[in-house]
Amino acid sequence: MPVFFQISDVPRLLPELLLLVLALLVLGSDMFERWGEDEESRFERVRAAGSLTAIGLGLIFLITLLQSGYVYRLPADAPQNFFLTIVRNLQNGGPVGDPVVGSFATDHLTMIGRLVLIGAAFLVSLLTLDYRPANNPGEFYALILLSTMGMCLMAAATELITAYLSVELTSIPLYILAGYFQTNTRQSSEAGMKYFLFGALSSGLILYGMSLVFGFAVASIPGGAQANDMTQFLRIAQATATEGAAASKLLTLGMLFIIAGVGYKVAVIPFHSWSPDVYEGSLTPITAFLSTASKAAGFLLLYRILVTAFPNLTGTAEIVSGFGGWTSLLAVLAVATVVLGNLAALPQRNLKRLLAWSSIAHAGFVIMALMAWASPYASTRSMGTSALIYYLVVYTVTNIGAFGALAVASMTVGGDTMEHLRGLARRNLGLATLLAIFVLSLAGIPPMGGFLAKFYIFMAAWQSGAWWVVMTGVVTTMIGLYYYLLILKATFIEEPASTEPVPMPTWMNATLITSAVLVLLLGVFPNLVLTTIDQVKVVAGM
Amino acid sequence: MELVLFLVTAAIALVGAVAMLVSRNAVHSALFLLLNFGAIAVLFLLLRAPFLFAIQVSVYAGAIMVLFLFVVMLLGAERAEDGRDELFWQTPLALLLGVVLLVEAVMIAVRGGGRETGADTAPVPITGAETFGAPEEIGRVLFTRYLLPFEVAGIILLVAIVGVVVLSRRAMAAEEA
Numbered sequence: 001m002p003v004f005f006q007i008s009d010v011p012r013l014l015p016e017l018l019l020l021v022l023a024l025l026v027l028g029s030d031m032f033e034r035w036g037e038d039e040e041s042r043f044e045r046v047r048a049a050g051s052l053t054a055i056g057l058g059l060i061f062l063i064t065l066l067q068s069g070y071v072y073r074l075p076a077d078a079p080q081n082f083f084l085t086i087v088r089n090l091q092n093g094g095p096v097g098d099p100v101v102g103s104f105a106t107d108h109l110t111m112i113g114r115l116v117l118i119g120a121a122f123l124v125s126l127l128t129l130d131y132r133p134a135n136n137p138g139e140f141y142a143l144i145l146l147s148t149m150g151m152c153l154m155a156a157a158t159e160l161i162t163a164y165l166s167v168e169l170t171s172i173p174l175y176i177l178a179g180y181f182q183t184n185t186r187q188s189s190e191a192g193m194k195y196f197l198f199g200a201l202s203s204g205l206i207l208y209g210m211s212l213v214f215g216f217a218v219a220s221i222p223g224g225a226q227a228n229d230m231t232q233f234l235r236i237a238q239a240t241a242t243e244g245a246a247a248s249k250l251l252t253l254g255m256l257f258i259i260a261g262v263g264y265k266v267a268v269i270p271f272h273s274w275s276p277d278v279y280e281g282s283l284t285p286i287t288a289f290l291s292t293a294s295k296a297a298g299f300l301l302l303y304r305i306l307v308t309a310f311p312n313l314t315g316t317a318e319i320v321s322g323f324g325g326w327t328s329l330l331a332v333l334a335v336a337t338v339v340l341g342n343l344a345a346l347p348q349r350n351l352k353r354l355l356a357w358s359s360i361a362h363a364g365f366v367i368m369a370l371m372a373w374a375s376p377y378a379s380t381r382s383m384g385t386s387a388l389i390y391y392l393v394v395y396t397v398t399n400i401g402a403f404g405a406l407a408v409a410s411m412t413v414g415g416d417t418m419e420h421l422r423g424l425a426r427r428n429l430g431l432a433t434l435l436a437i438f439v440l441s442l443a444g445i446p447p448m449g450g451f452l453a454k455f456y457i458f459m460a461a462w463q464s465g466a467w468w469v470v471m472t473g474v475v476t477t478m479i480g481l482y483y484y485l486l487i488l489k490a491t492f493i494e495e496p497a498s499t500e501p502v503p504m505p506t507w508m509n510a511t512l513i514t515s516a517v518l519v520l521l522l523g524v525f526p527n528l529v530l531t532t533i534d535q536v537k538v539v540a541g542m
Numbered sequence: 543m544e545l546v547l548f549l550v551t552a553a554i555a556l557v558g559a560v561a562m563l564v565s566r567n568a569v570h571s572a573l574f575l576l577l578n579f580g581a582i583a584v585l586f587l588l589l590r591a592p593f594l595f596a597i598q599v600s601v602y603a604g605a606i607m608v609l610f611l612f613v614v615m616l617l618g619a620e621r622a623e624d625g626r627d628e629l630f631w632q633t634p635l636a637l638l639l640g641v642v643l644l645v646e647a648v649m650i651a652v653r654g655g656g657r658e659t660g661a662d663t664a665p666v667p668i669t670g671a672e673t674f675g676a677p678e679e680i681g682r683v684l685f686t687r688y689l690l691p692f693e694v695a696g697i698i699l700l701v702a703i704v705g706v707v708v709l710s711r712r713a714m715a716a717e718e719a
Contacts, residue, residue, distance in 0.1 A: 005689050020697065027704070103690050139708045146701050153694065165694040172698060176705040228674075228683050249650040 003229075005101050011093030012106045015064045015114050016149050022056040023145035030138020046137040050129045053141040057122040057148075064118055068111040069094045070532045095535070102232050103159035105304075108535045112389055113155030113300045116396055120293040121148040123400045123511050127285040127407060130505035140180060144289065147173035151297035158308065160210045160231040163301060167206065167265065171199045174294060178282040191281025198274040202264030209257025213309070216240070216251045233309035240312050255310050255326060259302070266298035268367060269337040272360050279356035284410060287352060288403035291359045292396040299366050299392060303385075306370065314373045316465070327374035330367050331469050337364030338476040345483050351406055351416045354483060358442060359399060361480060365454060366391055368461045368469055375464035382534070383463065387456035389533045394441070394449035394522050401515030402438040404508060405431060412502045421487065423496025431504060432491045434512045441519045443484035444477055449522035548588055555581035568614045572607065579603040591675035 010017070026049055035045045065071060067090045074087050099105040121144060128140075150169030157163035179192015210231075217230045217239040229235055240251055260271060267275040279287045306326055315325015341361030348354035369391060372384020408431055409424065410416040425432035441448030454477065462470045521528065558578030562571045583598040684692055 003687050005686075101687060101690055103688070136708050136711065139704050142704060143701065143708075146697065149697070150694075159691075161688060161691045162694065165691045165698065169694055169698050169701065172701050172705065176701075176708060179709070228679075229687060253647065253650055 003101065008092075009100045011067075011089055012097070012100055013104065014067065014090070014093060015060055015118065016152050018056075018060045018063065019118075019145050019149040019152070022053070022060065023142040023149070025056070026052050026145065027138050027142040030136075046131070047129070049137040049141045050125065053145065054122065054125045054129060057118060057125055057145070061115070061118045061122055063090070064111070064114050067091060067094055068115065070111070070115075099158045099232075102229060103162040104153070104156050105158045106156065108532075109300065109304065109389075110152075110156040112393075112533060112536060113297070114152050116296055116393055117148055117151045117155065117293050120289065120296070120396050120400060121145070123397075123404075123515060124285050124289045124293070126507050126511040127288065127400070127404050128283075129507040130411070131283075131285075140177070143173035143177055147177070147289075148293065151293055154297040155300040155304075157301065158233050158304065160214060160233075160236075163305065164203075164206060164210060167262075167298075167301070168203060170294060170297060171203070171265070174286075174290060175199060177286050178278055178290070180286070181283050187281040188283070189281075191278045194274050194281075195278045198264060202261045202271070204261075205257050205264070206261030209254045209259075209261060212254030212257065213251060216248065216254060220248075233305060236309045237311055240310075251310075252313060255306075255313060256329070258305060259326065259329065262298055262302045262305075263333070266295045266302070266363050266366075267360050268333050268363050269340050269360060272337075272341075272363075275360060276353045276356040279359075280350060280352045284352065284403055284407035284416070287356075288400045288407070291356070291403065292399045295359070295363065295366075296392045296396050299363075299388065303370065303388060307373065316374050325374075327371055327464075327466075330370050331374075331466055334364045334367040334371070334469055335472045337361065337367065338473055342476040342480045342483075345480070348483070349418050351409075351418065351421065351487065352403075354487075355399070355402060355406070358480065358483070361476065362395055362399075362442070365457055365473060366395070368466070368473060369457045371461040371466040371469060372464045374466060380460065380463045382536075383456075384460040385536050386530065386533050387453075387460040389536060390526070390530060391453040391457055393529060393533075394453040394519070397515050397518045397522065398438050398441040398448075398450055401434065401512055401519065402442060404512050404515065405435040405438060408505065408508050408512070409435075409502075411505065411508075418486070418490045419497075421490045422494045424491045424502070426496050426499065428502040428504060430509075431502065431512075434516050435491060436488055437516045437519060439484050439487050441523070443481050447520065447523045449519045449526075452523055452526050544588065548585070551581045551584045551588070554578075555585065569611065572610045572614060575610070576603055576607050579607070589675075593675055593677045593680055 029052060030045065030049050033045075033048075035041055066087065069091050074084065074091055078084050078088070093106065095106060095108045095111050097106060125141065125144060147170050150166050150171075150173070153162065153166035154170055157166050175192055175196040178195045179189050181188050213236060214231055217236045220242070221230075221239045230239065240248075263271040264274075275291075279291060282290065310326060313325050315327045315329075316323075338361050341357050341364055345354050345357035345361065348357060366388060369384050369388035372380050372387070375381060406416050409421060413420045413424075413427075421435075424435070437448060441450035444450045444454040446452075454473075458470045458473060461473070555578050558574045558576075558581060562574035562578065565571050565574060579598060579602045583595050583603065586592075586594040586598055
């Protein structure tokens with residue numbers, strides 16, 4: 001494995017580099033232009049930064065898609081000309097090869113992760129386009145872009161230090177973004193502060209766990225020579241492959257801290273308490289970003305760490321007899337999360353809080369996919385992997401749509417409680433229908449994507465023997481149906497407060513329609529993405 | 543000799559940490575934290591990690607502490623606080639859980655899960671321990687093996703600068719209005 005950074009590694013890092021360049025471009029174009037002070041030019045300024053970000057993200061998404069070769073792969077005998085050579089060089093950085101300097105894998109997991117995360121950022125940036133003048137729009141969009149870059153790094157990190165720093169690069173912009181808007185100063189500042197304090201604590205936990213794991217891994221190789229590559233997940237797995245090392249409580253302790261730290265980032269119960277307040281206080285598109293992209297990145301990181309660094313500690317899905325390993329621990333977390341998340345969502349009247357609790361519950365379902373590793377069979381494990389990624393894709397699209405619909409509602413109706421949504425169908429049938437699609441997908445009703453996503457997860461967890469986890473999941477899904485249907489009841493059945501039609505901002509409309517189409521497509525033709533997702537079977541170097 | 547030095551330093555570090563938590567005056571807390579940082583720096587020296595020692599003294603004890611004291615004095619928070627904690631049960635509960643975690647960690651460290659196989663006994667001395675934490679070696683791996691995280695750290699600093707500008711300008715705008 002090359003230790004030095006090669007010039008040929010640059011195309012492999014291209015999406016991240018492009019995100020960085022775009023962020024600097026947005027920042028610079030806002031800073032160096034002389035903007036007027038009147039309302040008109042302030043709006044112009046916000047629009048400029050927003051459009052640049054959205055167009056740039058769209059382009060980066062297309063480049064990443066081309067690089068991954070999932071829709072089009074250049075045939076080997078293609079003619080040599082300028083454009084095709086560019087494509088060829090781009091695709092050479094595709095899903096192949098050893099991790100870059102041992103710390104950045106460009107495998108299928110990374111490729112799909114990038115597509116999901118950059119796609120989510122693209123949709124979110126479209127959602128923000130209709131917002132009225134904000135302060136410092138350049139910085140606002142640059143922070144979104146840098147955070148997206150951190151998320152891509154999280155999905156690709158194969159080494160402890162890179163993993164930690166990418167978590168920080170993701171979180172720090174999000175702390176600032178959560179407290180960005182002063183229209184409701186107190187709530188937004190409170191959200192930013194809370195998020196920051198919990199995030200700092202969880203970073204501490206991750207670091208503590210990592211130092212324990214690193215120390216143990218170094219100590220368990222005889223002689224301890226060449227210790228400075230022991231931060232790599234694969235080397236940790238190798239060093240702890242002996243039976244005595246795997247049984248060690250010290251390694252387990254380190255792993256526990258890492259799981260707890262990442263658990264904060266993805267808001268799994270009992271590490272969830274920040275999330276309803278933060279989601280409620282932030283601007284709604286930012287909430288959408290927090291609850292989808294940052295969670296997806298967290299799960300991808302968690303998956304890669306657990307699967308590549310701690311394969312010797314997997315354990316069983318049993319809790320009564322043979323409790324042990326991370327699958328048992330995650331089973332407990334998953335059950336607690338789906339039960340409490342769904343129950344706490346029941347009495348919520350503010351829809352942002354309701355969706356916050358629902359997104360906590362969804363984190364529990366995602367964790368169930370990791371149960372598949374309790375099974376010794378490779379087929380079940382790869383099924384779990386596919387289920388995990390499929391769920392993340394569907395959930396990301398659906399939740400961006402759901403929060404987007406709320407953003408439209410709070411912008412045009414003036415609030416995001418149940419009362420504000422009352423009779424929405426009679427004021428704007430299109431918006432109500434879109435909201436219904438997203439809500440039904442979250443609830444897991446066919447033919448929406450959410451149904452198949454849950455189905456695959458339950459199937460993978462069932463096959464690994466975690467039947468009691470699956471039973472809890474099924475029951476709590478039914479409980480969840482109640483509050484999802486409450487939203488639809490308010491929207492479709494209850495009498496509106498006024499019959500004035502609700503306008504639909506252009507870009508938000510476009511985003512919502514795109515997400516809704518994706519949700520339906522994913523639900524009806526899952527094979528469109530499943531064939532691609534199935535390639536993730538092999539995580540770099542396993 | 544080394545053991546005596548270790549025990550003394552460790553005791554000072556612990557006393558500093560506990561005193562930081564219990565002292566009611568924010569400036570006192572900061573100074574006790576400084577004491578703790580100094581003791582930890584000496585511990586690094588005992589572990590033959592001169593680079594970490596220098597970093598600990600200059601960054602933590604130097605830069606960060608100055609910043610702490612500056613903020614504390616700027617906000618006028620140095621006077622003793624006597625506000626009652628609304629969640630009175632929180633402190634004993636946190637203490638209890640902390641003690642449980644401590645006992646657990648100590649048990650694992652001392653007894654070890656894999657002791658019979660010898661995996662958890664005292665760490666084996668690393669070959670070439672003298673160069674492991676030396677500045678040259680750190681510099682070398684920082685720019686070869688850990689080049690990518692190093693660059694990422696640079697971007698994080700950029701984010702921090704942007705964030706500070708955004709948040710402080712917002713506060714100024716709110717003041718003017």
